Amino acid sequence: MRQSELFTKTRREAPKDEAAKNAELLIRAGYIHKEMAGVYSYLPLGLRVFNNVVRIIREEMNAIGGQELELTTLQSPELWKKSDRWRDDSIDVWFKTALKDGGELGLGTTHEEPMTALMTEYVSSYKDLPKYVYQFQTKFRNEKRAKSGILRTREFVMKDLYSFSKDEKEFRTFYEKCAAAYKKIFDRAGIGDTTFRTFASGGSFSKYSDEFQCVCDTGEDTVYIDEKKRIGVNKEVYTDEVLTDLGIAKAELKERKAIEVGNIFPLGTRFSDALGLRYKDEHGKEVPVVMGSYGIGPGRLMGTIVEVLADAKGIVWPEEVAPYAVHILSITGGNRDVSTEADRLYELLRENGIETLYDDRDIRAGEKFADSDLIGIPKRVIVSEKTMSEGGVEVVLRKDGSTTFVAESDIIGHLAT
């Protein structure tokens, strides 16, 4: 993409109404646009990052047997009354609306009920199980406050997977498989080192659930982390009794602020009982399906990457999520030959399938460098009179500023890796 054609522009000044670093940087760099508190649009650069995060999650969910579908936002009360979650004191973040004829509807905050109801149409025998079904679906949550940028919003896409197993043992096997897939996702998203599997409350469904908490000073959650064992405990269950139960030594734990970037949750038969999801086992006996739910918000993950990896100059994207792999900067100093050479290089990279943003704008070099730092693409390629006279380009890594001179003949080999 030629930057001169991109409709968004960077801005120097921070937006006045944003306290969160992720929103400030993402807005300044032209990744997102605030529609109202807690409601953000994704601009072209932002949508590219978002889609990369989605792709990583999708690949890992498919690898563990997930089947993708897409349920709806509009929810009729019927199903939710069966599980007693229609009441506003049961789920306190409902947005409700109404049909023309007056029938009340809700905007889905989560999808256990419709997913369970759907499965009753397809599951009747032990032969139909296990099944793992997921979606990337927009949730609506009527949050009272929304001041953490894209970390906590009123409208956001969630990857929610639901597991349907014959029994507790089969469920646990998948639960651990999904935990391992989550680890891969956070590794690929560049926050693996700072993300810990953390025991949390199981709510009314089970003893514990597991969260994936990314340590970060601006996080909303407080967790206690054993950095050697790479596990942790959420403050909400941090008691001597629980530590003993889990076999965790208090002395090894450090208190940290963290962002919950994922969670996996045993649901037992809470929803299969409420919605009648049963199957006949090998002896012909009807038993309820054992369920679990597994969530990751791609937008929150994207915001967390910004919070954790950004530096004083701007965003620093890890390779797999970056909007482009390479950012070409032409530093022409008014010399048209430099533009021509940069144009040629841009076409060469495109032909070789290297995703490239090309700053071909007629502006000062200093502005190009500042914008490039702010936007945070992993590899910057500088084309100037100087690099041309030396027969190559300068490649600068965004993450550490290290510079390498790459000869013309090595450019594709160097950038493709």
Add this chain to the structure above:
Amino acid sequence: MRQSELFTKTRREAPKDEAAKNAELLIRAGYIHKEMAGVYSYLPLGLRVFNNVVRIIREEMNAIGGQELELTTLQSPELWKKSDRWRDDSIDVWFKTALKDGGELGLGTTHEEPMTALMTEYVSSYKDLPKYVYQFQTKFRNEKRAKSGILRTREFVMKDLYSFSKDEKEFRTFYEKCAAAYKKIFDRAGIGDTTFRTFASGGSFSKYSDEFQCVCDTGEDTVYIDEKKRIGVNKEVYTDEVLTDLGIAKAELKERKAIEVGNIFPLGTRFSDALGLRYKDEHGKEVPVVMGSYGIGPGRLMGTIVEVLADAKGIVWPEEVAPYAVHILSITGGNRDVSTEADRLYELLRENGIETLYDDRDIRAGEKFADSDLIGIPKRVIVSEKTMSEGGVEVVLRKDGSTTFVAESDIIGHLAT
């Protein structure tokens, strides 16, 4: 995908509450699930088709310079009051909801207002224009009746592109470019032959708009088509005066029922005036941006393909939108060697990047054939004792039932084309 692992199943009986052919077939074959009237989930097979339709549209929008973003569902009244479209008698299909603190919100039915407001932040000079911005975004429309399956729903994704041009001439050039892109989209989606560009009312914005109407007996619209010239006129503007104005001969027109699969719409300065989207021209004079909007609903397009191309046995997908390119049916007759051979073939196709659904279920041959007809994948590959003894497979085209015997050594070459 092994069909034994797919969680959906086909059903023989038509759903009782569906009058529309598209919904009946798509539900029976396991493509969609009805949540309530006018609200459908997309199951794994359906999501694959839907995503293929989206991919076609995205490629053609990118090819004419479209930049993709994604705006939000939640809409605050502020912007819509500026254009006087917040009132329920101005847009009569609003779903409204409210924040916890009582502030009223709407669910976006269309996005001219937020898109125009967004552009005011990035457009100030003639150098910033033209720009073409689009999204695949979920619209909510509080339709009184919803009985046409996925052709008219209360919640649906729309591709809406908005053009921002310096003047009428620049706008018209893009308008025709987009019309040509739409033609390509409908060709690739397999309904090009039966889809006609049709003059329709321009509403309060301009004299005419253009619709793309796919001739179909179950369509809601009435159009008058000149089949030779491949143009038409919507009944809503079918008067002698309009025909004269357009230079269309009444004698050449035939009345037809049709489904509107796309529309392109001159907006003039209706929204740029209301929301203050102006730019400075080359003489420093401030003038309003000239806009247009361009819509296609991928779900409606998918439903139209079913309505138009299905036969008595089931759905017939064109190649570019089909959920899989090939459907392998193993007709084992209890012979394990046939299963082994079909397994091997399935792996071979996967290794060669041919997207394949493999009916490996232990059911009668007749059921497999009936399901395969219903599901409608373009190429069916039959593996049986007979084909094995002849050293190849039988390939049956869904669209015309024609059968070809393909020798083992030619299979990949034959199926990859």
